[in-house]
Amino acid sequence: MSLIEELISEFKKLPGVGEKTAQRFVYSILKRPGQDVLRLAGRIQEVVETVRPCNICGMFTESEMCEICTSTNRDSSLICVVEEAHEVEAIERSSGYSGLYHVLGGRLSPLDGVGPDELNMVSLLERINNASHAIQEVVVATNSSVEGEATAVYLEAVIRPLGPKVTRLARGIPVGGDLEYVDHSTIVEALVGRKEM
Secondary structure, three states: HHHHHHHHHOOOOOOOOOOOEEEEEHHHHHHOOHHHHHHHHHHHHHHHHHEEEOOOOEEEEEEOHHHHHHHOOOEEEEEEOOHHHHHHHHHHHHHHEEEEEEEEEOOOOHHHHHOHHOOOOOHHHHHHOOOOOOOOOOEEEHHHHHHHHHHHHHHHHHHHOOOEEEEOOOOOOOOOHHHOOOOOHHHHHHHHHHHHH
């Protein structure tokens, strides 16, 4: 396998990147000036070496704790649980939510070998139990896929006995849709219309 084929193969490992897109990426890189490509490679290396999950919520950050967890302007009685870190950005862009977050790092999928132990669930339960300010509500904002729904049902079953109200985003988000691609007003409506599970 040539170096070009190996690089195409690496790009194809990224979500949403197929053979043709990977080829376009590689040939675009080959056309760019060497210093631009090395700068890109340096940025990728810097991100890999510097960015890590927040010690509290799992959101990616360059510090031990993210800006949201350290903010004094957030409602600390409210936690929104999402599957992936990029979904925090989608909700934040909507400007319709002012609580804290918890990133699971995926969703339950027994067929793929993903159970509760493979997700960031234990730390969520510890957060709820050990919060200095009582957690009043946990908003389950998993996606509307079969796996997302299964994750929501599981979370409701383990969180409710701990005391907080457990709510789910309203159905403004299309079934099978990912939060990353939903427009701001739909996210705001879904947050406003959330209901107890």
